[in-house]
Amino acid sequence: MKTINSNKKDKALKSKWVWAILGLFAIIFIVNYGFISVALKTSPGLVTEEYYKHGLQQNKVDEQYRAQAERGWKVQLVMDKKWPVNQPSTIQLIITDKYSQPISGGHAEVTAYRPSDAQADIIKTLPETDTPGIYQAEITLPLQGTWDMNLLFSKDQDKHMLNQRIIILGDGNVETGTLEKIVERIVP
Secondary structure, eight states: OHHHHHHHHHHHHHHHHHOOOOHHHHHHHHHHHHHHHHHHHHHOOOOOHHHHHHHHHHHHHHHHHHHHHHHHHHEEEESSOOOOOEEEEEEEEEEEESSSOOOOOOOOEEEEEEEGGGGGGGGEEOBBBBSSTEEEEEEEESSSSEEEEEEEEEETTTTEEEEEEEOOTTTTTTEEEEEHHHHHHOOO
């Protein structure tokens, strides 16, 4: 009886199907282990702790964008084409009204927002230069990768928001993609 059981055991260990099933389970285990270890080591991607409150205020943001479109201000963001990592670079905001007259005496602020790491976010005020309607400052971005430049310009009760995504490559090159271009394509 022992010889019959040991023969079956030997045949099972020599079967390709048994090794294929064991190999499949081994691959599944290794892949799952890899996914779990990566998930535990990386950021969850949640940058704001109050995402629910921000979601509830989306209608107010939409109203703000409609109001600024009716106001007709022209806001132009000027940045260096090559943005070096961890070195200061100039950011300039040029603001004119719908008649192309510079808007002076306002308050300009930029938030360099890091989508993957809230601890790297930078808020910087852009003081007005000697030239009316031009607000400028130097800003240093400490990490390469994707940054959202969120600009807020306010004059009295009027506000203008501008969002622009930049990608700082390893050699200091910058790729830009403006969120306003996307909105213009969707809403003519």
